[in-house]
Structures are given as C-alpha cells and as structure tokens.
Amino acid sequence: DQTYTELPISDYERTLLRNVVASEYGSDTHGYGGAPVTPYERACVVAVVMNRVNDSRYPNTIEGVLTQPNQFSGYWACNYEWNTVTNNVRDGVDYYFAHPEEFGSWTGFYGDGRYNYFYNA
Numbered sequence: 484d485q486t487y488t489e490l491p492i493s494d495y496e497r498t499l500l501r502n503v504v505a506s507e508y509g510s511d512t513h514g515y516g517g518a519p520v521t522p523y524e525r526a527c528v529v530a531v532v533m534n535r536v537n538d539s540r541y542p543n544t545i546e547g548v549l550t551q552p553n554q555f556s557g558y559w560a561c562n563y564e565w566n567t568v569t570n571n572v573r574d575g576v577d578y579y580f581a582h583p584e585e586f587g588s589w590t591g592f593y594g595d596g597r598y599n600y601f602y603n604a
Contacts, residue, residue, distance in 0.1 A: 495562055496545045500532065502565050507556070507599065529575070
C-alpha cells in the first residue's frame with residue numbers, strides 16, 4: 484500500500500488535491516443508494532489535475548491548476564482539509580500516486596450528478 488509519506492507531492496499539495504476530490508467526487512455513492520464510488524474513480528480527478536500540470540496550456544503547479552477561474556466548482560486554496568475529506572477521498576488521492584500508469588491523458592471532465600466523465604480537452 485502507498486502511505487501518506489511516500490506521495491511525491493508536498494503536504495500542502497496533498498491537502499489541495501484532497502479538497503478538490505472531496506468537492507468534485509466526494510460522495511460515497513453514485514447518487515442516493517447507487518453503487519459505491521471507487522478509489523480509481525476519485526483518482527481520475529487527480530489525473531486531470533496532474534495532466535494539466537504537465538500540459539503547457541495550463542499552469543505548471545497543482546495550486547495554479549486548481550485555482551484557475553471557473554475550472555473546479557466550489558474550490559479554493561487553503562492549507563487545511565475540509566470536513567468533507569473522508570478516508571475514501573484520501574484513498575482516491577493516494578491511489579493515483581500509487582498507480583499513475585492506469586490513467587489516461589485526460590485534461591477535463593464533467594458530471595451528470597451521479598458519474599464523472601473524463602476526456603482530453
């Protein structure tokens with residue numbers, strides 16, 4: 484298992500990613516009574532952020548990507564975890580860094596209230 488200290492990002496960046504995942508895919512199920520949201524699905528949000536960090540069309544830092552206007556709904560930078568960051572959210576962020584090869588080169592996503600859909604912008 485990937486542990487907290489092994490992630491190749493700073494504590495602050497980890498907090499930022501956990502907060503955005505909680506904002507964008509924080510529910511434990513797909514809609515009321517739906518299937519559980521998996522760590523992989525949450526990690527897809529992290530993949531979008533990290534792909535943008537590595538894409539010259541976007542800022543080259545996690546904070547820069549996350550704080551771009553109108554990109555991540557309800558998100559703002561802070562140095563503490565929101566109360567919506569659950570262990571399931573933490574697991575999703577950790578999953579991305581333990582398995583980055585499993586993810587596409589997506590730079591965007593949208594949701595329908597139950598699922599998020601990822602694409603190359």
